[in-house]
Amino acid sequence: MDVLIVDDDAITRLALCTALEEWGFVPIVAENGDQALQKLEAETAPHLLIIDWSMPGMSGPELCKSIRKRDDGQFFYILMLTGKEGNEAIVEAMEAGADDFLNKPFDHRVLKVRTAAGSRIVRLEQTLNQLASRDALTQCWNRRMIDELFANSIAESTRKQTTFSLMILDIDHFKKVNDTYGHAGGDMALKHIVNILNTNLREYDQVGRYGGEEFVVLLPATDQNEAWGVAERIRSAIQFQPTRISDDVKIDLTVSIGLAQFDRRQDANQSAFFERADKALYNAKQSGRNRIVSAE
Ligand SMILES: Nc1nc2c(ncn2[C@@H]2O[C@H](COP(=O)(O)OP(=O)(O)OP(=O)(O)O)[C@@H](O)[C@H]2O)c(=O)[nH]1
Structure with missing residues (x-):
């Protein structure tokens, strides 16, 4: 499964790419919110996203809001990574549309299980989408x-x-x-x-x-x-x-x-x-x- 990493820091991007590849995912990178939104326009856009909070230009929460505003019915699972501590940050990230939240520097084992949980939800959503739009016998549209x-x-x-x-x-x-x-x-x-x-x-x-x-x-x-x-x-x-x-x-x-x-x-x-x-x-x-x- 493809995972979109959105982070302005090259070292974090590299660390995330290496870890995700090791866990069997295909990392795709964006250095800022605009690049991320562009990548989500593609027909084969990734549906699992790991987004940094603090980035020049659009912040992580702003990017989340703009993804959630899309009305094309597509589902994206968003995991927000941040150096910010405390409940206020969790509430702000999730109110902006993040599905999960993890502090930096991240523990590899925790990121691994959180990414796996996100990928289960993306797969479930894809299955539901398939059931809701395809004819069960012939697999053409219903x-x-x-x-x-x-x-x-x-x-x-x-x-x-x-x-x-x-x-x-x-x-x-x-x-x-x-x-x-x-x-x-x-x-x-x-x-x-x-x-x-x-x-x-x-x-x-x-x-x-x-x-x-x-x-x-x-x-x-x-x-x-x-x-x-x-x-x-x-x-x-x-x-x-x-x-x-x-x-x-x-x-x-x-x-x-x-x-x-x-x-x-x-x-x-x-x-x-x-x-x-x-x-x-x-x-x-x-x-x-x-x-x-x-x-x-
Ligand atoms: N095997 C199968 N048969 C189905 C399915 N859905 C509908 N049918 C059958 O399709 C047949 C349609 O019959 P009719 O509407 O009378 O039409 P027809 O016999 O094709 O006649 P004309 O359309 O006038 O040429 C019915 O016997 C339905 O039971 C399905 O999912 N599987």
């Missing part, structure tokens, strides 16, 4: 999360005047799959569909399971023509790559897909846009399944 990403895409597209497309994909006659191969066979087919989606989409496309056998895909910076190409690649991959449930048993599947491109003039809100793609999906089902229909 409905709550894809709805949130969908709302963000609309906001971003409106702000930056860019477009994006929405794809709703529903497995055809999935009830028959369950009836023929059992629920376990149906579950394998759902996982297989998500694998095919993941291998045929770009890194920044988002896949969510919306209901039982219905998936929503967000395609940023993609117009309806490009989205059609992606949808066709997926439709055909699903048709020609059956789910293998054993050496001699395979499940053939097809999907119906509804597509829509976000249009600020036509789509008053998120649900109006979703409705257009959902209607296209309905038309794909009505006109014989295993096909793609684009919204008007």
Whole structure:
């Protein structure tokens, strides 16, 4: 696990780096509050922080407050190190947002167990986050999360005047799959569909399971023509790559897909846009399944 050390003193930074490496952590260093805030912007930012109190510019408590003010839902565990003694300092540090507090010069054994306790909390938070945002069976986003990403895409597209497309994909006659191969066979087919989606989409496309056998895909910076190409690649991959449930048993599947491109003039809100793609999906089902229909 990465640990961000924020300290203006090079000797303390070196001592912390050496100790953390010895305990199996990966230290990342910042010499002041501004550098620390910059490092926390990265997508793979560390979530466990060891922060010094007295630094030129932003102090440790000021840095804590500014980290706690972020409203992006990310969790950071902060251990504050300081030469200050007494309860007043503990109260001030923790009121500013620190989770734990340790006096300098620090005892190596105490720092080791405190860091280990912090890393347990970071891991627990990551597990909870995973449970709250991922579909347990397929590991793609769950409905709550894809709805949130969908709302963000609309906001971003409106702000930056860019477009994006929405794809709703529903497995055809999935009830028959369950009836023929059992629920376990149906579950394998759902996982297989998500694998095919993941291998045929770009890194920044988002896949969510919306209901039982219905998936929503967000395609940023993609117009309806490009989205059609992606949808066709997926439709055909699903048709020609059956789910293998054993050496001699395979499940053939097809999907119906509804597509829509976000249009600020036509789509008053998120649900109006979703409705257009959902209607296209309905038309794909009505006109014989295993096909793609684009919204008007
Ligand atoms: N194995 C499995 N089946 C599920 C899961 N969630 C929903 N289903 C099944 O998905 C089936 C959906 O059936 P329907 O909504 O009738 O749709 P369909 O049979 O796919 O028919 P069309 O969509 O009209 O082509 C139901 O039998 C559900 O029990 C799941 O997590 N695992």
